[in-house]
Amino acid sequence: MEYSILKTAMKILRMYALCDSCLGRQFAMLGYKLTNRDRGRSIKITLLMDAEASNNIDTIQVLSSMGMLPEASAVLQRRGMLHHEQQVCFVCGGVFDRLQEIASRIVDKVLGYEFNSFILGVVIPGWISEREDRVRLISGSTYCENIKSELSRELGKLLVSMLKARFDPVKPDLNIVIDPFSMIVEVFPTPIYIAGRFRKFRAGFPIRSKLCRVCMGRGCDSCGGLGIREVSVEYALMKVAMDLYGCESVKLHLQIDDGRDRVVLGLGRSFVLEVRKPKRRSIDLTIFREKLCSMFEGLIDVGELAYTDKKSIRQMKASFEPEGYVLRLKPMEPMSIVEAIKHLKKLEGLKVKQKYPGLKPRLKAISDLSLQIVDDELVEVRFTSSEPLHTKSFIEGGRDTKPTIMEVTRVAWLPIDTIVYVGGMKYAQLERV
Ligand SMILES: [Zn+2]
Numbered sequence: 001m002e003y004s005i006l007k008t009a010m011k012i013l014r015m016y017a018l019c020d021s022c023l024g025r026q027f028a029m030l031g032y033k034l035t036n037r038d039r040g041r042s043i044k045i046t047l048l049m050d051a052e053a054s055n056n057i058d059t060i061q062v063l064s065s066m067g068m069l070p071e072a073s074a075v076l077q078r079r080g081m082l083h084h085e086q087q088v089c090f091v092c093g094g095v096f097d098r099l100q101e102i103a104s105r106i107v108d109k110v111l112g113y114e115f116n117s118f119i120l121g122v123v124i125p126g127w128i129s130e131r132e133d134r135v136r137l138i139s140g141s142t143y144c145e146n147i148k149s150e151l152s153r154e155l156g157k158l159l160v161s162m163l164k165a166r167f168d169p170v171k172p173d174l175n176i177v178i179d180p181f182s183m184i185v186e187v188f189p190t191p192i193y194i195a196g197r198f199r200k201f202r203a204g205f206p207i208r209s210k211l212c213r214v215c216m217g218r219g220c221d222s223c224g225g226l227g228i229r230e231v232s233v234e235y236a237l238m239k240v241a242m243d244l245y246g247c248e249s250v251k252l253h254l255q256i257d258d259g260r261d262r263v264v265l266g267l268g269r270s271f272v273l274e275v276r277k278p279k280r281r282s283i284d285l286t287i288f289r290e291k292l293c294s295m296f297e298g299l300i301d302v303g304e305l306a307y308t309d310k311k312s313i314r315q316m317k318a319s320f321e322p323e324g325y326v327l328r329l330k331p332m333e334p335m336s337i338v339e340a341i342k343h344l345k346k347l348e349g350l351k352v353k354q355k356y357p358g359l360k361p362r363l364k365a366i367s368d369l370s371l372q373i374v375d376d377e378l379v380e381v382r383f384t385s386s387e388p389l390h391t392k393s394f395i396e397g398g399r400d401t402k403p404t405i406m407e408v409t410r411v412a413w414l415p416i417d418t419i420v421y422v423g424g425m426k427y428a429q430l431e432r433v
C-alpha cells in the first residue's frame with residue numbers, strides 16, 4: 001500500500017492524543033528547515049481543511065479532541081457541536097508547551113557559575129519512552145525522531161539565547177542534566193586543568209596530605225580544623241584553588257612524587273592541578289601564584305603556570321628530563337671519610353635500571369659526579385642523572401633498582417638529606433631559599 005502521511009497521522013490521532021511536536025516528530029525526516037511543531041501543525045491543518053471540504057465531522061472532532069487543534073474546535077463551536085473534554089498529549093504530557101518554563105528553571109540553577117559554553121543532557125523517564133514506542137508502532141520508524149533528541153535540541157536553542165553561551169559538546173564549561181518531566185536539574189561544571197612546576201624548599205614538607213586520624217577530614221581541634229595531619233604541597237595548591245575558583249575539590253597529578261624528605265629546586269617539579277567543580281573559571285594565574293607564595297612563603301613556589309587540558313597529564317607523565325642531585329650520605333659502618341670517597345667514585349658513568357610505579361624499568365645514566373667532604377663523617381655527592389631517579393632506592397635498594405649505591409660501593413649509606421635540581425645541575429644556581 002502506498003504510504004500517506006495524512007492517513008498515517010489520522011490513524012495515530014484516532015488512538016492517541018498528540019501535541020503538534022509529538023505528531024510532527026513521527027515525520028521528522030521529511031521536510032527541511034522545519035520544526036516538528038511546524039510539521040505536526042501543518043498536517044493537522046491540512047487534515048482539517050480536507051475534512052471541512054468533505055464535511056467529515058468525525059475527523060474534525062478527532063482533530064479537535066485528540067489533535068488539540070484550536071481551529072478544529074472553532075469549526076465545531078460555530079456549528080454548536082463542541083462537547084469533548086480537554087485532552088493532554090499522550091507522549092509528552094504537555095512538556096513541549098512548557099519549554100520556556102523549563103529553560104527558565106535551568107537558567108535559575110546555573111546562576112552562580114561562570115561559564116562560556118555548556119552541554120545539555122536530557123533524561124527521559126522510561127514510561128515516556130514506552131509511550132513513544134506505542135505511537136511508533138503505528139507510524140513506523142522510517143521518518144521519526146525520538147523525543148530525547150528533539151527536547152535536547154529545542155531546549156538547547158532556547159538556552160543558547162537565554163544564557164548567552166555557546167553549545168559545545170566537546171569542551172563545555174558546564175554540563176547540565178535535566179529531567180523535564182520531574183523538573184530536576186543537575187549542574188556539573190567541568191574541571192579546569194592548570195599545568196605548572198613547583199619548587200619545594202623544605203625537607204619534611206610532604207607532597208600529599210594524609211587525613212587527620214581524629215576527625216577523618218572533617219576538621220577538629222587536634223588538626224586545627226584542617227582535616228589533615230599536616231600541610232603539604234597538595235594542601236597548599238588546594239587551599240589557593242578553593243579560594244580563587246570556589247571549587248569543590250582538587251586532584252594533584254604529578255610526574256613524580258618526590259616524597260616528604262626531598263627538597264625540589266631547579267626548574268621545579270611538573271604538575272597538573274585538576275580543579276573540580278569550579279564556580280569561577282577565568283582567574284589570572286599570576287594572582288594564583290602571588291596568593292600561594294604569600295600564604296605558604298618559604299615552603300613552596302610555583303612557576304610556568306598555564307591553563308591546559310586533560311591530555312597534558314599523560315604528556316607530562318611521559319616526558320623525562322635530566323635531574324641533578326645533591327645527596328648527603330653517611331657511611332653506616334665506621335670508616336675514614338677518605339676511604340668513603342674512594343668507594344663513591346665508582347658511581348661515575350654508572351647505568352642504573354629502575355622501575356617507577358606504573359612505568360616499565362628504565363635506564364638512567366649517572367654523570368658529572370663530584371664528591372665533597374662535609375665533615376669527618378658526611379660526604380656530599382653531586383651528580384646528574386639522564387632522567388628522574390628515585391634516590392632512596394638508588395641508595396638502599398627497592399623499585400627493582402640495579403645496581404644500588406650499596407652494591408657498587410659495598411658499603412651501606414644513610415641518606416641525611418637530598419636536593420633535586422629538576423632540569424639538571426645547571427639549575428643549581430637557583431639555590432635553596
Ligand atoms: Zn507532546
Ligand SMILES: [Zn+2]
Pocket residue numbers: 212213214215216217218219220221222223224225226227228
Ligand atoms: Zn582533625
